[in-house]
Amino acid sequence: GRTAGSQAGPAVLSCRVAFRGCSSPSAGPCICPCLEFDLATNLVGQPLVRQQVMKGVREFLENPNPVKPLVMSFHGSTGTGKTYVSSMLIRYLFQRGLQSPYVHHFSPIVHFPHAEQIEQYKESLKHWIQGNLTNCGRSAFLFDEMDKMHPGLIDVIIPFLGPSWVVYGTNYRKAIFIFISNAGGEQINNVTLALWRARKDREEISLQDLEPAISKAVFENPQSGFWKSGIINEHLIDFVVPFLPLKHHHVKQCVVSELVQQGLEVRPGVVQEVADSIPYFPEEEKLFSSTGCKTVASRISFFF
Numbered sequence: 001g002r003t004a005g006s007q008a009g010p011a012v013l014s015c016r017v018a019f020r021g022c023s024s025p026s027a028g029p030c031i032c033p034c035l036e037f038d039l040a041t042n043l044v045g046q047p048l049v050r051q052q053v054m055k056g057v058r059e060f061l062e063n064p065n066p067v068k069p070l071v072m073s074f075h076g077s078t079g080t081g082k083t084y085v086s087s088m089l090i091r092y093l094f095q096r097g098l099q100s101p102y103v104h105h106f107s108p109i110v111h112f113p114h115a116e117q118i119e120q121y122k123e124s125l126k127h128w129i130q131g132n133l134t135n136c137g138r139s140a141f142l143f144d145e146m147d148k149m150h151p152g153l154i155d156v157i158i159p160f161l162g163p164s165w166v167v168y169g170t171n172y173r174k175a176i177f178i179f180i181s182n183a184g185g186e187q188i189n190n191v192t193l194a195l196w197r198a199r200k201d202r203e204e205i206s207l208q209d210l211e212p213a214i215s216k217a218v219f220e221n222p223q224s225g226f227w228k229s230g231i232i233n234e235h236l237i238d239f240v241v242p243f244l245p246l247k248h249h250h251v252k253q254c255v256v257s258e259l260v261q262q263g264l265e266v267r268p269g270v271v272q273e274v275a276d277s278i279p280y281f282p283e284e285e286k287l288f289s290s291t292g293c294k295t296v297a298s299r300i301s302f303f304f
């Protein structure tokens with residue numbers, strides 16, 4: 001687990017990745033085994049997420065001089081674990097996790113609400129990133145709800161994502177950028193369903209089955225923050241991370257974890273009832289949860 005806090009060092013840290021250390025001392029400074037274990041035990045039904053995130057993080061952290069920043073994009077429908085995984089990752093990388101001064105979280109509704117101010121947003125976003133990378137090259141930038149971002153805005157960060165040596169006099173190749181969106185979720189769900197109908201196991205779904213559909217969907221959808229974006233066109237995303245729709249038995253696992261976390265007794269009847277109370281699609285087969293595990297926590301109280 002996540003018990004490395006006691007070895008975490010001073011509260012205000014020098015500017016670097018705050019490796020939290022592992023509970024097992026032999027693991028050394030590498031967070032990878034801990035992150036991998038956490039993902040393997042706590043993230044349900046997302047084999048590709050585990051694979052892609054670990055690949056990205058491992059390559060990036062093992063390289064003392066990365067040629068470009070790590071850019072990952074999380075896609076999937078609601079409640080499939082995008083926010084959950086991004087905060088888990090950040091917690092391993094930075095002391096104080098999302099509260100770290102080196103972690104910057106953008107939400108379009110909060111930070112860029114007015115379409116008519118897009119030019120101002122472009123300037124301030126560029127300056128914000130530039131300033132923070134000058135201050136700390138090991139910064140992380142999370143762009144949540146990319147589908148609510150005004151198209152065109154995100155392209156101002158293109159210079160920070162590529163492999164050039166420096167931009168505006170700053171080495172920015174140790175930064176991490178994570179985009180999160182529901183865009184592509186429908187395509188992921190359709191492919192997963194089609195493969196299920198073709199009797200292909202969920203674990204057999206490959207990135208190649210999904211990535212082209214996701215890229216196409218986000219690039220061609222005017223409702224997506226990546227609409228006609230150079231970020232897609234110039235292939236600046238290193239790791240596309242698809243979150244598959246969750247099935248009934250995954251939801252049950254979420255219910256169990258939630259009960260344990262709330263200190264409640266795990267009664268099979270309750271687990272079943274909570275999982276049954278969630279809507280599933282498609283209409284006939286009722287295979288996948290329409291809200292993933294999102295409403296699990298709030299539903300539990302109704303069944304206790």
Ligand SMILES: Nc1ncnc2c1ncn2[C@@H]1O[C@H](COP(=O)(O)OP(=O)(O)OP(=O)(O)O)[C@@H](O)[C@H]1O
Nearest residue numbers: 042043044077078079080081082083084254293294
């Ligand atoms: N694959 C999963 N494995 C374990 N728990 C999950 C998973 N997906 C979701 N959960 C649980 O459900 C909660 C809600 O999920 P999360 O906030 O990560 O969804 P999301 O993909 O970000 O959805 P949205 O697109 O609506 O933002 C999480 O806090 C976690 O407890």
Ligand SMILES: [Mg+2]
Nearest residue numbers: 082083084180
């Ligand atoms: Mg989310």
